[in-house]
Amino acid sequence: MRAPCRVIPRLLVAVGLTVLPNGAGPRAEALVADLSHHLIAITTAFVGTSVVLFGTAEAGGDIVVTVVGPRQEQIVRRKARVAGIWINREGLAFRQVPSYYAVAATGPLEEIARPDTLARLEIGTDHLKLEPIDAAGLMISEIAAFQAALVRQKQEQALYSRTPGHINFIGEQLFRTTLAFPANVPPGLYQVQVFELHDGFATDAQRSTLVVSKVGLEADVFDFAQQRASLYGLTAIALAIVSGWLASVIFRRG
Amino acid sequence: MDIYLPIAEMSVNLFLLLGLGGAVGFLSGVFGVGGGFLMTPLLIFIGIPPAVAVGSEASQILASSFSGAIAHARRGNVDFRMGIVLVAGGFVGSAFGVWLFAQLRQIGQIDLVISLAYLLFLGTVGALMLVESVRAWFRLRGRRDTFTRRHRHLWLHGLPLKMRFHRSRLYISALMPLGLGFFVGILASIMGVGGGFLMVPAMIYLIGMPTAVVVGTSLFQISFVTAATTYLHAVNNQTVDVFLALALIVGGVIGAQFGTSAGARLRGEQLRILLALIVLVVCAKIGYDLIAMPEHLYSLGAVGHS
Numbered sequence: 001m002r003a004p005c006r007v008i009p010r011l012l013v014a015v016g017l018t019v020l021p022n023g024a025g026p027r028a029e030a031l032v033a034d035l036s037h038h039l040i041a042i043t044t045a046f047v048g049t050s051v052v053l054f055g056t057a058e059a060g061g062d063i064v065v066t067v068v069g070p071r072q073e074q075i076v077r078r079k080a081r082v083a084g085i086w087i088n089r090e091g092l093a094f095r096q097v098p099s100y101y102a103v104a105a106t107g108p109l110e111e112i113a114r115p116d117t118l119a120r121l122e123i124g125t126d127h128l129k130l131e132p133i134d135a136a137g138l139m140i141s142e143i144a145a146f147q148a149a150l151v152r153q154k155q156e157q158a159l160y161s162r163t164p165g166h167i168n169f170i171g172e173q174l175f176r177t178t179l180a181f182p183a184n185v186p187p188g189l190y191q192v193q194v195f196e197l198h199d200g201f202a203t204d205a206q207r208s209t210l211v212v213s214k215v216g217l218e219a220d221v222f223d224f225a226q227q228r229a230s231l232y233g234l235t236a237i238a239l240a241i242v243s244g245w246l247a248s249v250i251f252r253r254g
Numbered sequence: 255m256d257i258y259l260p261i262a263e264m265s266v267n268l269f270l271l272l273g274l275g276g277a278v279g280f281l282s283g284v285f286g287v288g289g290g291f292l293m294t295p296l297l298i299f300i301g302i303p304p305a306v307a308v309g310s311e312a313s314q315i316l317a318s319s320f321s322g323a324i325a326h327a328r329r330g331n332v333d334f335r336m337g338i339v340l341v342a343g344g345f346v347g348s349a350f351g352v353w354l355f356a357q358l359r360q361i362g363q364i365d366l367v368i369s370l371a372y373l374l375f376l377g378t379v380g381a382l383m384l385v386e387s388v389r390a391w392f393r394l395r396g397r398r399d400t401f402t403r404r405h406r407h408l409w410l411h412g413l414p415l416k417m418r419f420h421r422s423r424l425y426i427s428a429l430m431p432l433g434l435g436f437f438v439g440i441l442a443s444i445m446g447v448g449g450g451f452l453m454v455p456a457m458i459y460l461i462g463m464p465t466a467v468v469v470g471t472s473l474f475q476i477s478f479v480t481a482a483t484t485y486l487h488a489v490n491n492q493t494v495d496v497f498l499a500l501a502l503i504v505g506g507v508i509g510a511q512f513g514t515s516a517g518a519r520l521r522g523e524q525l526r527i528l529l530a531l532i533v534l535v536v537c538a539k540i541g542y543d544l545i546a547m548p549e550h551l552y553s554l555g556a557v558g559h560s
Contacts, residue, residue: 046258047265075555077362085544088362091555149552156550183258183265214260221260225492233488236496237481240313240503244320244477247507251325251514 031204033194041215048183054176062112062197069100070188092146093133099186104165104177114200158182261495262306275505283513285529294446308446309487313499315448316480326470333421337474340435344479347439352486380533387526422463448476
């Protein structure tokens with residue numbers, strides 16, 4: 001935890017996030033952060049990538065960065081043994097689940113932020129708001145088990161961070177961190193949020209966006225398959241038939 | 255070298271795909287089977303979503319069965335009339351299977367159904383093939399002859415809609431090949447296989463076709479049905495990955511070249527015993543996975559839209 005700082009009008013940050021008055025005095029340094037690039041292009045050779053986030057903040061505070069991928073409905077299923085074999089039995093769907101979630105911080109989350117701050121700003125995989133769609137008849141502990149399983153499975157797929165990444169301060173005010181995106185990163189619009197914390201309270205925040213998108217051939221093939229499914233199906237058949245025919249010609253010669 | 259698959263939305267080593275295609279193609283060449291029953295579980299094993307594995311594998315089987323069907327047609331080993339009746343049944347079965355696939359995926363039971371189908375059909379066919387080929391190896395041929403002859407006049411043959419199949423020298427009800435085609439069409443679209451392992455014995459023992467035209471006719475049927483399956487999966491589920499299919503096709507073509515020449519040096523009974531053992535090993539692995547305590551009790555379902 002970095003040294004506690006001067007008194008700041010904390011109440012101001014209790015509600016708003018994006019636009020915060022940081023002109024609380026002539027001494028205040030506005031939080032400024034940016035990404036090394038705002039587009040992750042998925043090309044044929046895409047094997048994952050990393051984006052550098054850098055910025056400046058008032059000296060003496062802590063910085064937390066969260067990256068939230070496009071939110072989707074996500075169902076979690078639990079297996080049970082039926083007649084000797086394991087089959088999916090109960091399922092619980094959650095709404096607005098981040099398809100990707102990463103967090104980085106200048107220190108251990110529980111030490112630099114108060115529990116209510118973590119919960120409100122969804123900082124850390126333990127504090128994601130995972131809201132079940134229809135949990136009728138399920139006990140709180142069961143819902144919690146499904147929530148924990150969701151996070152665990154996402155971590156298995158490398159889509160949620162297991163442990164917060166590190167943010168390093170270079171000097172007093174300059175900070176930077178590297179955000180890693182795996183090869184299976186879902187395409188879509190990503191929200192990158194940077195929080196400045198003092199004494200466990202968020203005092204400033206900045207939001208920027210990042211686009212993950214298939215480009216070139218990858219995008220063309222995907223769009224073709226989605227938008228002109230019928231023609232795509234015929235093309236797939238034609239490709240297979242032509243290669244099968246070519247193979248038979250080669251076989252005949254050989 | 256990694257390649258990003260646009261439909262599977264994941265990055266896979268290209269040489270792994272070529273190698274898989276080559277290895278399965280080699281076995282297809284040796285044994286004269288399509289190899290879908292090996293490839294689909296292998297694709298799922300390396301992390302390809304089951305739906306994409308099944309959809310893309312259909313187009314790979316199309317390529318390999320089409321080239322096989324051409325070769326057999328050149329030698330006059332295809333009963334086209336029988337083939338067309340089988341295809342008609344296959345189209346309906348394939349459409350039903352793709353619909354069923356989507357329903358099962360919705361309720362989260364597709365993996366279970368794929369596993370159970372593999373267990374049931376591979377187990378049965380593998381065991382029968384093993385018993386039969388071991389017997390043949392020990393030269394108990396007389397017994398096998400009476401076994402086939404006994405099936406020449408099934409009650410099934412006497413159903414209405416009788417048709418004459420000149421090439422197979424048969425005059426039987428068209429409902430039988432229609433029904434068989436339908437059934438194999440369902441399997442093709444759910445299991446991501448061609449269904450030759452089931453159709454060939456059924457054509458010999460149930461329909462009573464001459465062995466010479468069985469393989470060519472089944473490849474003819476498989477070509478059409480996998481083409482239909484590819485199309486239907488592409489339209490209904492958007493789960494056909496052409497990059498994945500092409501990599502597997504290229505590997506498979508090369509593997510099959512070597513496999514065919516290797517197969518020519520082995521004896522028929524030995525080959526069948528080997529194939530039966532491979533089938534049973536795949537089957538045992540799938541069975542074990544169903545019974546053993548899973549590593550993760552929880553799994554993430556198909557993504558919906560919020």
